Amino acid sequence: DAGVIQSPRHEVTEMGQEVTLRCKPISGHDYLFWYRQTMMRGLELLIYFNNNVPIDDSGMPEDRFSAKMPNASFSTLKIQPSEPRDSAVYFCASSFMAGSGETQYFGPGTRLLVL
């Protein structure tokens, strides 16, 4: 398996622009997670899905952030409009709820810089 795939790997945009980050989870996994990593706040969970349904979006910082999972093999995280404080590395992770002790597998991340 290719692992979790994220695109783009790097994104530089200007404040106010829309940003869309993409994720393809590992085939067969039924959970998908979006995280954000910054020096100041560490690793933060933004939202997670189970069987394509959003379960908990309490970590989404504000209404400018939205996430979708239209099918089992694709998810997007959108920021509109983007702000400089959104600059961070965004990770997608997936796991299979096999009963207990499921392991989350992370993608390589998207490094976002908002100017």
Add this chain to the structure above:
Amino acid sequence: AQSVAQPEDQVNVAEGNPLTVKCTYSVSGNPYLFWYVQYPNRGLQFLLKYITGDNLVKGSYGFEAEFNKSQTSFHLKKPSALVSDSALYFCAVRPPSGYSTLTFGKGTMLLVSP
């Protein structure tokens, strides 16, 4: 709510020496515990996990961790450090009942000098 503490921001060790990266946790019930490693400009990679059974868990790259329930700790160890082990290490916890998300520590930077 569960929480994880990694008391050291950075650990320095010489190559060939044993290393320990500390982790303590707080959770109701028996926890599921994980260690991940992050190399520069990479995603987090799974190293090992404790679910139940033997308190000493062996994982990737020669790492192991010991679950200590009385001390609520899950320290990561390796008998002989390599320069290539230099990376950011994260401990994570989740409670066993139902499904909930992992709670990650803030991470510990491990620097192994030649």
